[in-house]
Amino acid sequence: MRLKVKIDVLKPLRRVVKLVDKDRVKIIGVIKYERLPDFCYVCGLIGHSFKNCKKKIEGVGSNEQNLQYEAS
Incomplete structure (x- = not known):
């Protein structure tokens, strides 16, 4: 899935997002x-x-080796 979003560039980028589906199952x-x-x-x-x-x-x-964000 691709999304186009607005982000606040003064804050670090998020690496993960937590979602909850209609059955209340949490997905990361x-x-x-x-x-x-x-x-x-x-x-x-x-x-x-x-x-x-x-x-x-x-x-x-x-x-x-200890970078929080990795280049992919």
């Missing part, structure tokens, strides 16, 4: 984004890249 869906501008895989914000991230400088996400 992974969100995959397409065509993002400069995106930071450390903090999840749009507007800067991994190289310019302040959290990277502080030691979070200093290598690719």
Whole structure:
């Protein structure tokens, strides 16, 4: 399923969404984004890249193995 949505670029992007179907069964869906501008895989914000991230400088996400958001 594809959706076009408005997002607040000042907040980190969501990685998952929780849905409830008509039988009240909870479903967790992974969100995959397409065509993002400069995106930071450390903090999840749009507007800067991994190289310019302040959290990277502080030691979070200093290598690719502990990135909160993965490139796919």
